[in-house]
Amino acid sequence: MPHYSDIGGSAESNGQRLARIRARHRWTQQRLATEAGYSLAAVKAFEQGRRSLDRPAVILAFARALDCHPTEITGSPYTPVHNDREGQDAVASIAAVRRALLRHGRPTRPAEHEAAAVDLPELRLRVAAANQYRQAASLAKSGNVLPALLRDLQVAAELCQGDQRREAFGLLASAYECAMQYLYKLGHSSDATLATERVVWSAQETGDPLRMVAARWFDAGEFLSIGEHDEAGAIIDAALTELGALRDRVPEAVSLRGAFHLKAALNSARATDSRGAEQHWKKAKAAAEELGEDRNDYQLQFGPTNVAIWGVSLPVEMGKGRLAVERASGVQLPTQYSPERRSHHFIDVGRAYFYNGQRDLALGAFLKAERFAPQATRMHAGVRETVGTMIRTQKRGELVELGIRLGVV
Structure with missing residues (x-):
């Protein structure tokens, strides 16, 4: 693992992207500060990478002022680093999942063998497996199973009648939720939005009032x-x-x-x-x-x-690190709690420690999150920006090693 002194450069920060978008509008830093409701000193600190631009509320304020999508500031989707085989495997199925989403509502024109293979009990098991991958944040496995599963469920929803049709659409809605989470975790927000629309439309076809509300x-x-x-x-x-x-x-x-x-x-x-x-x-x-x-x-x-x-x-x-740290001390996660939720919790704990000025504890929480869900943690916009800021202001061995895995150094 290279030492930080061997690294020739660093990845673009949210603040640098903000500065580039501001320059595109030909705005001064003062103009951006006025339009977004922040001080000139804050804008300078964000753009220079001395202050972490990781809170969604702050990013949204700048995005509204500059009339851009928040992902233009966060830089997602991210490309996994070249030696991250699991990350490369995770993103390999994005195009196939997108194609399956685009086929929603279109005639499936199934081949004879596809029509003959419609089996709702088997599809239930496959959807349950997809949800297990989702809860485990196993992005590569999710991407591997989703394209074929979505296709088979679309065929089933078209061919089944009555209660079986409603069940097929319920399973399809659940599979679309898995696709939505897969795409969202990998930073493909537009495709995740498309999947969300499919969730809503499929839920309506189930006739289940609670499913539609959910x-x-x-x-x-x-x-x-x-x-x-x-x-x-x-x-x-x-x-x-x-x-x-x-x-x-x-x-x-x-x-x-x-x-x-x-x-x-x-x-x-x-x-x-x-x-x-x-x-x-x-x-x-x-x-x-x-x-x-x-x-x-x-x-x-x-x-x-x-x-x-x-x-x-x-x-x-809301950037209230002290309150978040205080509450985190009382959280007890059950042993059966999903790796995805465990990871997200420790990401929040890490950010809370960072806001509270406890950087060593922040690093420890981020490393714990990475152990539970490696790819979801490495693709998380808040983790990437916060770790990048920590590295720019205080380079240390284990911290930089995490930054290398995130691709922010």
């Missing part, structure tokens, strides 16, 4: 990711209204209600409404206490553990 959780996330907070809020409010109107307080409905309150809390956090974020988090906490257990209804994890994890991630979204 799909809108992802739909709200699409608007949230580009800073359309009013639109995201409208989707969330409509879902909560529908769930509140149900007479039977079945566990699935309570779980979905809690999950939507968490999404509302995130929407508030990114809109810099800390009071709203806290209120929705407390409502989610009440729903989790009502459930009394961790559930995974419609592949949306919710329960006491999930609420505790979000109790850390929400302060991180």
Whole structure:
């Protein structure tokens, strides 16, 4: 492993991309500071890489001011470094998954052997396996199975009738969710948006009211990711209204209600409404206490553990490192919790430590996240930017080694 002194350069930071987009508009730093609502000193620190430009709320403020997509600032999608074989394998199936998404709603024109091979019990097992890969953040395995699985489910949804057709569309919606997560983790946001649309459309064909509501959780996330907070809020409010109107307080409905309150809390956090974020988090906490257990209804994890994890991630979204670190000390992850969620939690913990000025602990948390989900951690925009900033301001052996794996040095 090369020492940092042997490295000839460094990857472009979010701040450098911000400076390039600003120059494209022929704006001064002062103009950008005024339009985005930040100080001139902050803009200079971001552009020079002395301050980490990793918080989505801040990135969204600059993206709105410059009328660009947030990914133009974050630089995603990223290309895995040349010696990262697993990373190269993970991205190898992106084009095939995209083609499968584009075929949604088109006549499948199945060959005779495809039509004869439609087998819903077998498809259930294959979808369950795809979800296991998703929860394990096994991106290479996900990409390997998804193209053929999506094709076979599209054929089944077209050929089946009645209850079998509705089940086929339910399985298809779940597989599209796996595709959405696969593409999102790899930084292909436009393709992930396309997959989300397919989730919503497929869910509508199931005739299951709760399945249709659950799909809108992802739909709200699409608007949230580009800073359309009013639109995201409208989707969330409509879902909560529908769930509140149900007479039977079945566990699935309570779980979905809690999950939507968490999404509302995130929407508030990114809109810099800390009071709203806290209120929705407390409502989610009440729903989790009502459930009394961790559930995974419609592949949306919710329960006491999930609420505790979000109790850390929400302060991180708002740059409140001290509160996030304090809450993180009380989080106990069950042994059966998925590697994907474990990784994401330790990413949040690492960022919390960084905001709190505890850089050694931040590095330790990022390394732990990488052990649980290597590719998802290496492709995470916040990890890449934060580690890059740490390296630019304090180069150290183990930190630089992580930076090399991330491709930020």
